[in-house]
Amino acid sequence: MADTIKLSRRNFIIGTGAAGLTIGILASCSNNSEDGTEADQAANAEPNPEVNAWVHIAPDDTVTIRIARSEMGQGTLTGLAQLVADELDCDWDKVTTEYPTPGENLARDRVWRDFSTGGSRGIRGSVEYVREGGAVARAMLIQAAANQWEVPVSECSVEKGVITHGPSGNTLRYGEVAEAASALTPPTGVQVKDPSEWKIIGQPVKRLDTADKVTGAQKYGADLQMDGMLNAAIKQAPKRGGTLASFDADAVMSMPGVRKVVQVDDTAVAVVADRWWQAKTALDALPVEWTDGEGADYSSAAFETELENALTADDASVANMSGEVDAAFANAAQTVEATYRVPHQNHACMEPMNATAIWTEDKCEVWCPTQNGEAALGAASEAAGLPIEQCDVYKLLLGGGFGRRGMSDYVSQVVKIAKEMPGTPIKLLWTREEDMQHGFYHPTTRARCEGALDADGNLTAIKIRIAGQSILAGLMPQALQNGMDPFAFQGLLPSGLDERVEDQTLKYTFPALKFDHAMRNPPVRPGFWRGVNANQNAVYLECFMDELAHAAGKDPLEFRLAYMGDAPELAAVLRAAAEGSGWGNDDGKSRGLCAFYSFGAYTAACAEVTVDDAGQLKIHRIVAATDPGYAVNPQQVDAQVAGSFVYGLSAALFEEITFENGEVQERNFDTYNSMRLRDMPEVETIVMPSGGFWGGVGEPTIAVAAPAVLNAIYAATGKRIRNLPIKDQSLRDA
């Protein structure tokens, strides 16, 4: 009967019914001692079971679509609902959504498959099975109607959730047959629609989660309130590798609201108080001593020297090599060389890290914003010291993710604190300062780029040596291949190396090339930062292509197109961006181009800038083209593409995390700035899905943001900026 278990009442309606959220949380709090068997029996007893795992239809025709991936702003919640609803042929106006819990997924043999939300895979990674889920539910509903009428299914059709028997003209609504449908055996071999039959997929429908976001009614993890809840503020060892030596709890126990001072683990201490502001105030006053560990003397300046040396070191892994590279350089009419650098960056999600937990001897429940519900469940189980079956995680909408919330450090922490106060709901909220100092940072890297040109200005060979940290080495070393991190070569890989990175391959065809990586890992935990390694690799490749074009005396557009003969999709987006911007126009603005392939999507941008005599940069407009294969919701693709220039250009303009003596120097948005409206260019997006493949959307455009602007700055000034961020550098030579 596993397939017909009704989801527990703790599921949160995350579409338009925010009231359900609060009620659901309160209900589960007051019931946190109930045992699972009773809950299941109660769920089974409900008169209106699901049609299948993906679809529940109420008697009033409300269609609830289950969404396994996390919504963090990227619109996947709405896009996935569109995929299911289209196959279901239901009325889109009656669709709402619901998160199953990771615990329910495990209990049902992972019927909803992967909960992890990253790598721009939310849509493209689930597109087959969620559409099949909708199609199977549709078939069951029609079968139920046909059974009731005692007619063949072939005589029935459906439109917007109303089934019609052709010969008689009889109709039944989905809500009238949903219960009967749920009792049927799901058919196998159901075909999904051909793209030409789509009615909801491909439409620019409004997001399902907007209404509560404009009234303040939307509850995020940081907003949770529960009866009897206490609040925790945390301080983690400020130096890399540091540990907690001692703290003087007595010094703060008499401060307003303070209930307890908790050693969270070897590296962190927390104050628990009635209110979070009281907890934070007491934590600021708490005397704490730390013990230095490995990393206590880590500084960015020293590491930069190590990276500089690595640009010419012998120990490097070659990921992509072809042609006669040495001969090309030996016979070159002209060679070009340049060194680039991209720093550490922090995700800095607007909602600081947080989670809420209740721990008892036989149960642990966690409410949190997470990009990876199942990893959060695993972390909760481990920290709780309880079997995974006795734990669950209730996902909330994320106040930003960008890769940071794929990690579960804050989940482990809140469970450890809650374990010290059994039965009491504990909400842990990090300060912004903790968030800045304890991120999983974008790796800092450098690259030495070399190119060989013949007498006609044709590129005969290109070499890129990347030096820097490997994310895989830091987070999942088992994924390395003979010591090489293939993901470090995002966008530069040869086709056929590894199917897991086939969506991150180089789309230029060069006569000869060599791309290698000298891995240098500092004592800093790395992270997947929206766009990940495509971001700096696009700077290295596409700014250097611009340098080569100028050295060859060729137009940067034509120079690039000459090597895109095997990638018409990439050439098409580049042409679209250039033409959309008026490439070649003499209108007082300087233009820069970039085209890149990553996360299975083709992206390009043309930036229009001016730099005044004082060196002040103004980015006027970006024209961006993207081909993700299919665009499930074109207006949300537009939102992601335009938004990518906020995230990508904030980084290019301002963002850098630096270390001195093991400590992060940037503590808040005053020293780690992010773009404001005054910095934001107009963005014109060209969404041009060519069909036949499913590419990502949330990340790929980040990569083209910085190179397009850097190339435009060169066009304006004749000066190359090869070091990010731009912020304090003179854009004109004095």
Add this chain to the structure above:
Amino acid sequence: MAELKVNGQTVSVDAEENTPLLWVLREHLGLTGAKYGCGIAQCGTCTIHIDGQPVRSCTYPVGALSGEEEITTIEGLSEDGSHPVQQAWVELDIPQCGYCQPGMIMAVAGLLNNTPDPTDEDIDAQVTNICRCGTLARVRKGIHLAKTKKA
């Protein structure tokens, strides 16, 4: 015990005087629309109105209020989400993660209180909130749309 006027109602709160207004609103009054983002008046996600003027509540000590001021939070901007800025935000589907949007909307509503027909330069000078998802391009369009709408 301090008396405050919040969203048209007089309320009493028992908070230490140096408690930022943000935390009084969130933790004493349960008004969680205004968010914590930085605590140093940089990001603007905590923006509320005091007598119609946008204020970053995360650094505004509750003890600095006399009790006479009219405090408005996103929950009190309109009864039913019909403020012109809210209408424009829905029409253009502006929010992404949405965490910064209550502050963004209050900053924009404050701008329109002071400057009913703002130019892009007015917008640049007066709306300085951070949005990490990247709604800024639509936010600018939303401001220009909102100024054409009636409550």
